[in-house]
Structures are given as C-alpha cells and as structure tokens.
Amino acid sequence: MGLFKRIDVQAKIDNETGFGTTTSYSGNRLIHKDGSANVKKKGIGFLEHISWYHWMLTISSLKFWCIVLTFYLLVNLVFAVLYYSIGVENLNGIVATTELDKFGQAFFFSVQTFTTVGYGHINPTGFVTSFVSSIEALVGLLTFAIATGLFFGRFSKPRAYVRFSKKALIAPYKDGRALMIRVAPYKNTNLIDAVTRLTLGISTEEDGKATNKFYSLDLELERINALTLSWTIVHPITEDSPLYHFTEDDFKSIRGEFVAFFKTFDDMYSASVIKRTSYTFDEIVYGAKFLPMFSADTNKKTMLLHLDKLSDYEKVSL
Template sequence: MIRRRQSDRDHLVRIGDREFLTRGLDQSFWTDAFHNSMSVSWPLFFGGFALYFLTMNLLFAFLFWLGGDCIANARSDSFVDLFFFSIETLATVGYGDMHPQNIYGHSIATMEIFTGMSTLAVFTGLIFARFSRPRARVIFADSMTFAQHDGQATLMARFANARRSSVNEARAELWFVYTDTTAEGVGFRRFRHLALKQPRNPIFVFSWTLFHEVDENSPIFGHGREQLEAMDAYFMVVFVGLDDVSGQNVNVRQGYSWRDVKFGEVFADILSVGENGVPQIDYRRLSATEPQETDGED
C-alpha cells in the first residue's frame, strides 16, 4: 500500500483575510469536483477544460492510430489528421472529409461521440452555474472604528453598494470571534453575536454604517486594544439581501482583526452636496477616518 506523505495533505486555506494550515485532509480535485469547479478562478477553470480537451483528443487520436487505416481520407501515418478528426468527432461537428471506414473506426468514434456529448453537458452546466450564481458587489471600509456615538461608546463598521441597483430587505450581522480559556485550561475559539442598532435596511442603495453600542450587555464591554490583542479578537460582518435585478439572495462577509480597529476615530462623511445642489457620494472616502473631536473611550 502506498502511503501519502503528511506534507502532501497540508493545504493553506484562506478564510476572509486570515490563513490557516490544514493537515491530514484529502483535498484532491476529485474529492469534491463540483465545488472545486465552482470555486476556482475563471482562468484556471478554462485552463483545466482546455487541458482536458487536449488530453482526450490525444488519447482518441492514439486509439485511431492503433487501428491503422480505419479513417477514410486521412493521410497514411499522419497523427495530425487523426488528431483533428478526433476534435471534430469529440465536438460532434463532423465536416465529412474524414470518416470511419471499418468496425474498429466506428467503435472508437462511437465512444468518442458519447464522451463528447457527456463532456459538453457537464461543462455547459458548470459554465451556466458559474455565470448565474448571484454575487453581491459590496465594498467594505479597510477598518472599523471605536468611538462615541449618540453619547455611547460604539463599535462601527461601514460598507457600500458598488452596483447601481438596490438590494432589498438587506440584513447585517456583526460577530465577535475570540480565544477563550475553559475552566480546564484549554484554549477555545468562541463566537459571540454583537447586537446592532439597525440590523435591517429595506433598500440598500449607497452606503451603510453598522453601530454596536458597547454597554454593560456587550461582550466587548470594558475591552480596550490590549484586551482585544490578548484575546486575538476578530470581528466578522455578514451581509445578506435580495438583489433587485436577479431576484436572488446575495451574501458576502468581511473580517477585521483587532489591529483593524481604530480607537477614538470615526468614519469621515462621504455624502456632500455639489454646486448644482445634487447630493453626491464619494466612494473613494469609504475607508477614510478622522479623530473624534470629543474624548473617546476604549
């Protein structure tokens, strides 16, 4: 029995902006072919398809070559003619210049036509699924802020809709992820939900700022930068809504480390009124922050 080296099962996984090394899990392409086909980049997807197409045509061209003079009008000992005949057969084109002329040639051609029809159905379905999958175009600020808002210490996150269409019945959640030590002295990663002042937005068009009031009921009450660092704190924003164009639910998430929290600062205003009196949104300032004029808490 062949034993796979442990290093062969080591894979780097990215979740948000964090990287984790997974070990001992079989992550070959065929372990979850559909998910891998849906999650790889477009260049890698079409590159894999092209490699498959080339490999299959080389294989069937070789099978035709083993049959000798089984393809009419193909030049003698011309592997190139057999290769292009294989392409025409696999694609079910059939120009008619070359065709099988004995049982062996018809048998291999039949196998290739069946393979080509199956392959076309699979890749057509995958391409349609990739194109039709709804995606939200939501851009997030580079950091979060922690300052006073309406007289209360508040953790804030901001994001904006990068499309010209609206997202209806939008919902947002804010999660606090941190490392805690159990009574047995074991480190454990915990998830705590942070209540928002306005978790729903009926029509999300431009920008949206989330506010979590840090009062006595908040899981981060009394925590400053040093406490969050000791807990290896991580904040996650989850967005879900109904896209107005596709009519389908879209979702996206964004993570922030404790290093991304700016204490004593607030987000700069991105809404202004132009000279012609028309309100304007400056998305270039989405991540801009400024020190709060009043004393902030951390």
C-alpha cells in the same frame, strides 16, 4: 481572567455559532475574509467530502477556464493517441508524410469529432476506428451538456454584490465609543430589506483548556429597507457590550475575531443573497472614523458613490 468574568456577567453569550466552545484551535481566524469557513474536513475519502459541481461553481473564473481548457486538450490528446495507435491509414483523407503530421491530423480529427463539427474531409474506416470515433462523439455530447450547465450555473447564480471595509474601527459615537464596519453595493443591482448580524469570538483559557467564547453584539440598526449607498454597521459599546472594558492594548494582546453576516433581497434575481466576512483583532483600528464616500455630481442632480473610498478613514481621539 477578571476581564472575561466581567464579560460573562454583562454580555449576551451566543452558543449557536456552529464553531463550538471547547477547542484546541490556535490558527489565525475562524472565517476567511471571503466568508468561507477556515475548516478542513478529514476522516473520509476525498470524493466523499468534495462536491465537484459546487466546487466548479464557486472557484474563480481563471481556475474555471484553465480546468475547461486543460480537460478539452487532454481528452483530444487521448483520442488522438488512440487513432494514431490504430493507424492513421484508417482515417480517409489524411495526407501526411511525417509522423508528426500524421499525429497532428489525428489530433484535429479528434477535435472535429469531439465537438461534432465534422468538416468531412477526414472520415474513419474500419470497425475499430469507427467505434472509437462514436465513443468520442458521445463523450463530447455529454461533456458539452455538463459544461453548458456549469456555464449557466456560474452566470445565473445569485451573488451578494456588496463589499465590506478592509478594517473595522473603534470610533467616537455619541458620548462614548462604537465598533463600526462599512458595507456598500458595487453592481447595478437593487438590494432591499438588508439585515446584518455581528458576532464576537474570543479565545481564552479556563482551567488550562482552550475555550472559544462567542457574543452576539447589539447593533444600532439590524435592518434597513434598501441598500442604495453605503451602510455603516454600528455596535455601541455600552455597559452591556463585551467590549466595554477593552482598551487599545487589549486588541493587540487578545486573540479575537468579529464575524459579520449580511443578508439582503436582490430583486433582479428575486432571491435572497448572503455575504460573510470577518475581522481579527489585528484588523481593528482603535480611534478612527470613516471618511464620507458619497457626494453630489457637478450638476447636483445625481448622488455619486465613491467605492474606492469604502475603507478610507482618519485617526481621531477617543
């Protein structure tokens, strides 16, 4: 407890993190590496706490395409079953001898109606079949309108195309030590007016109750004019730092987490973009420094940024 008392006296406590202070949480981390909060909402219905449009914009490309193709196949399969149940004799132009051929042609008629292609060699007859095909055409138009919005939203959504180093380092700094994290852009975007904040969260027990304590960490630089190469975010470990009394064993025995917040202006999108990540104490390398990740090309006229070296470091003594 003496360690945390010294921290409370010297360090600046941050109670505005959104995670609260009293908790029974004993999981792995508060913020995932991708920046999303390690929180699940319960107590309300599934449809109430899920924004399907936001979810479709944020899922991976693989999941997105799997959902789109699955929905496309299922809708056409449902309407093919309806046409087959009504009777394929109500679809002029179908020439089939086996039941499988009849169902297959009903399926592809559904595809043509759903996409409004309408090749014309098959057409519905009778009220029921015509009514079903008109409903399918309406569903197809609405579905493609929604899909177009999703495609545009995913394509045009502003993103912070930056990457953080996989590890945070406790490195030599001037006459002492510092916590260092490295960040770099990885797309052909122009990022200006970059701002970062770093918060330390520590879990401990006070009077038999689990407690979260958060501390705002002072940085060497909180803002830079442009992020063109890499930026090493530095928190000097001075007497005012909550890490001042920390040893290498403390990082192994105490459950804590650094939350990094990064915000910049992307002039290609003309919008501010945000990136978050976190480093648990087991992702801290004690006694190391980052290796250079940029160099000049062979003609010495262009700077090369080696993104594959973003997380490269070497061990040093403190």
